[in-house]
Amino acid sequence: MAWFGLNLASVQAQARSYQYTDAHLHYVNFFQESEGIQALIKAMDKNNVSSAMLTGLGPIKKWDQKSPRKPKYYMADDGAVYWYSATDVIVARAVLxxxxxxxxxxHPFITGFNPSDLNAVNHVELMLELYPGLWQGIGEVITRHDDLTALTYGETATADHEALRAVFDLAAKHRMPVNIHSNLTSSRIHEPQYLSEMERALQRHPQTIFIWAHAGTSAAVNRGVILDDLDKLLARLLNQYPNLYIDLSWSxxxxxxLDSKGRPKNEWLKLINAYPHRFVLGSDLVGNFSNIGKELRTFNTLLDALSSEVANQLAHTNFLRLLPAAQTPK
Known part of the structure; x- marks a missing residue:
């Protein structure tokens, strides 16, 4: 009977299908290029993605005169990266x-500002004025981001930068969540050396909803460093800061x-079950949308290990609950 019950549970898990909300999707790449909104809709329809957060990319890669060919990614050469405000206009025009x-x-998010510029909030206010009723969030605000930070002109942006305080306050005023990329560490340091920056932002802005992109990790950092007990660190932060939510996208x-055999680790299942409303999923695609189904379905192993209720929250409804319309009292 025990065997039968386990086998039945396995079959039921395999039989599940999910409706997805993509909580982290860039309409353009690092050259502000995109396949276009119709290609995105086609890919979403094909892969059971009912809705998506949609943002541009604040940084744009420079094609340096000393580069023998046009780069195809921001790490393709040592040419610099700079901030590009028109990314928001590109997103707005596509949606409208x-x-x-x-x-x-x-669900469009504003991202076309320099997070280390004290004028940053002016751009956010301008976008709200130019496109009233369109914007539903702010971000991805890119602060510490390994190689991208190293290539970006000017001052290093940090989650606790003075320039972002007014941006975060404005987000709270309009009940708009903020998606923020803030690495916990660099690719050589095995301690979360930048954690205090993220915590200061959370402490200073308790009314601002923060969605922490990749839970403070990145692919580049992960190649050099895997932090011990990240699940325990997140458990402490989620308990301490009710305004914190975690984006579990690919890194x-x-x-x-997942463990070495591709199975969800028990400690992560325990964490998600303890805070079932505090996690969202995203593809983190940049301008090319053909892999949206593939990226989101990589989470199915995790979803199948959760109850159907928690799995649906993670795949679909958690992100939608954070948007301004969902937060408005009825």
Whole structure:
């Protein structure tokens, strides 16, 4: 009977299908190029993605005159990266080109500002004025981001930078969540040396909803450092800061949540079950959308190990609950 019960549970898990909300999707790449909104809709329809956070990319890669060919990625050469405000206009025009029925599937976030510029909040206010009723969040705010930080012109952006205080306050005023990329460490240091920056932001802005991209990890950092007990660190932060939510997009899944055999680790299942409303999933695609289903389905092993209720929250509804319309009292 025990064998039968386990086998039945396994079959039921395998039979599950999921409706996804993509909580981390970039409409453009690091050259502000995109396949286009119709290609995105086609990919979403094909892969059971009902809605998506949609943002641009604040940084743009420079094609340096000394580069023999046009780079195809920000790490393709040592040419610099700079901040590009028109990324928000590109996103706004794409969404507004759609009929209302399709517009409702997208949740645009503002990202076209330099996070180390005290004028940053002015850009956010301008976007809210130019496109009233369109924007539903802010980010991905890119602060510490391994090689990207090293290539970016000017001052290093940090989660606790003075320039971001007004941005975070404005987000709270408009009940807009903030997706923020803030690495816990560098690729050579085995302690979370930048954690205090993220904690200061959380402490200073208790009314601001923060979605922490990749739970403070990145693929580049993970190649050199895997932090011990990340699940325990997140448990402490989630308990201490009710305004914190965790984006589990790919670098967390591959290097932390799954074991060497591709199975979810018990400690991560325990963490997600303890805070079932505090995690979201995203593809983190940049301008090319053909792999949206593949990226989101990589989470199915994790989802199948959770109850159907928690799995649905993680795959679909948790992100939607954070948006301004969902937070408005009825």
């Amino acid at each position: 080109s759609l009929p209302k029925s399709q517009q409702q599937r997208f 967390v899944l591959d290097d932390y949540i």
